Amino acid sequence: MKIPKIRFIGNLTKCLILSGAIALVVTAGLFINGIGLDIEFRGGAIITYSYEGNLSIDEFKGRLDEIAGIPMAVQATENIATGQSNYVASLPGDRSLNSDEMLRINTEIAAVFPANSVQAAEIKNVDPSIGHSFLMKCILAVALASVLMIIYVALRFRTIGGWSAGVMAVLALIHNVFIVFGVFVLFRIPLNMNFIAVLLTILGYSINDTIVIYDRIRENNKIKGASMQLPELVDYSINQSFKRTVMTTVSTVLAMTVVMVVAILFNVSTITSFAFPLTVGLIAGAYSSICLAAPLWVRWETRKKGTA
């Protein structure tokens, strides 16, 4: 069987430059676009009004602003699956409404356009303090998951220097998290619960990618540890599992692409903003596992030996 002979370790510098360039782009995007927090985290109010017949957006917005007493941002959307037209109104900043006000606004706006049967089909109203504590909880969950993964990798791979392997695996994870974060920033998707779900999924997936390679290194180390230099051994291991990495990534990316396309066609924006960053994250995860985690670990181990 043909095993590819790609020199991953020799190309580490190139990969580091590539990742560095991506990081620069993301950072630049961060300064230009800023971080947008979605309503779950920042608080605020978004009301989706469904309506029938003809209703001009300007007229709707005009009357809504009048009733609410504050200028709202109104956007028109359509659900392709159901053919339902909606206007999405959001309050400025993180202002939220109490239920009395919400009830009054919705009753009055429906009364203004009796022919269009205007209804509040979806309401999202988040108290900013609840939103912030939710965000903190999510960040803590991600941090805790990372720490536990380092510990697990360190224990399972102690024959090949577990702690450094664990730390390098998590470095690669941070790289992937940053790329996922970059997708949200560059495409101006506000950070929401999907962001946390994508983040955790990518953590799990890319640690899996890295572990499959580490597993090969562990196995080869046992068989040929004496006869092969570490860089050679690692390169050989990555190449051996290369086809598996490609096949798995292709399968999962294919599945997520299908999900993404269907979500776009049916206008399920919650899923689109989940599937797209996830797809990018999957590719980044495979890349960082083969091009960064294991080669970085080799560099670390050889340095250590060199100075000792």
Added chain:
Amino acid sequence: MKRTPKWVFFVVLGLILVISTLSFTGIYTQYGDVTRAWIKGAGDIRWGIDIRGGVDVTFSPPEGYRASEHEMAGAEAIIKLRLISLNITDYEVYTDVARNRIIVRFPWKEGEADFDPERAIQELGDTALLTFREGVELDDLGFPAGITAQTIILQGQDVAKAEAGYHQNEYGQSSPVVQLTLSSEGASKFAEATARLQGRIISIWMDDTLLSYPTVQAVITNGEAVITGMESVETARELADRINAGALPFRLVTENYSTISPTLGVGARDAMVLAGVIAFIGIAVLMVFFYRLPGIIAVFGLLGQVSLIIAAISGFFPAFASFTLTLPGIAGIILSIGMGVDANVITAERIKEELYSGKTIDGAIATGFSRAFTAIFDGNVTVIIVAAILMGAFGTPGSFFASILRPFFFMFGPTASGSIYSFGYTLLAGVLVNFIMGIWANRLMMKSISRFAPFRNPRFYGYGGEGH
């Protein structure tokens, strides 16, 4: 090496097919109008409110008011009572005592078109109107009528507190009771009423719902009344909570709620199901094309994996309650299937590799599976870690993982985000099932089918065709 008999393949495959069919269709029997579900099918899946529509709301006392634990329990009791009187039974209510919040979630009722969620939220949080009334005269709808409607003896503010407790009678037997402490004004009103109504009934009402109708056994002048005849401590506590709710000096307010109409959600659900089917077919084609026989086995294994995940959600197994499936939950399923695909890819690649290294088919399959196992095991365990943390951080208070992770998340209340919890659950279930299907069932099927003469050709395992 012990050989796996040939029939094993058919048994495992048959089991997979049976489980798949059952987990999608379920088993129902019908006597007249009553349908009984012996085994719940995919149609019994409880979809989250993000899919079928519903209400998610967080109530709290007005700003600046520091409610006691008693008062919060009372507020929770009143919300539950009102949900039931709104005819909503499929609800979730959590109280976060530390942060003074009550989280309420309930889905849209089936076939309910003109349900007004904003009004329902309003009603749930209203100040409760507790009344003690003379007699127990009801009209057809169960509302107070006649003398009961006219004569109000006590109202919420007359009750200082209610507690569940035990009461010993003259024979020394103790029974659960509710102990009432009345305010001084309430005590004098109650003394007058009990004197007048001795031996007759005083009914206790919350809004228009009858809570209890004890008989007056003594004149109570000191404002310390006891309601006896409670079935259990639980019913006593429930009644005490409800009476306390009626004495709450505040109205529950909310700045945090969302409602989703069913039409928005169902479109999303159908889209996800369609996406799932297309993705499954795509992966199946890919697997069979690249890995041939192991690929076909992998597709069977994946089918079993999907079915078992559905079973874990629909309440197929009596040991696991049915689970609310949200959109992130569906994403969790897709990802765990990804892990299943990975397990199959690793194994199939490994078998191919072992064949190229000169092993026999039996040898290649045996070592292929055993060498692939460590990688699959470590990868899946790390994903289990992620899933467990998600379930603990975003689960309901008191659940297993939430209790374990309490030291880490204690400063956050159970601002339980049901949808992320659902993601963790399906991921965990999916990965555990992966051990059963992706590893164990696949190994049995591979070892057994490889014994059939037509499948002794290494070409079926992807050997050859690469310039060997």
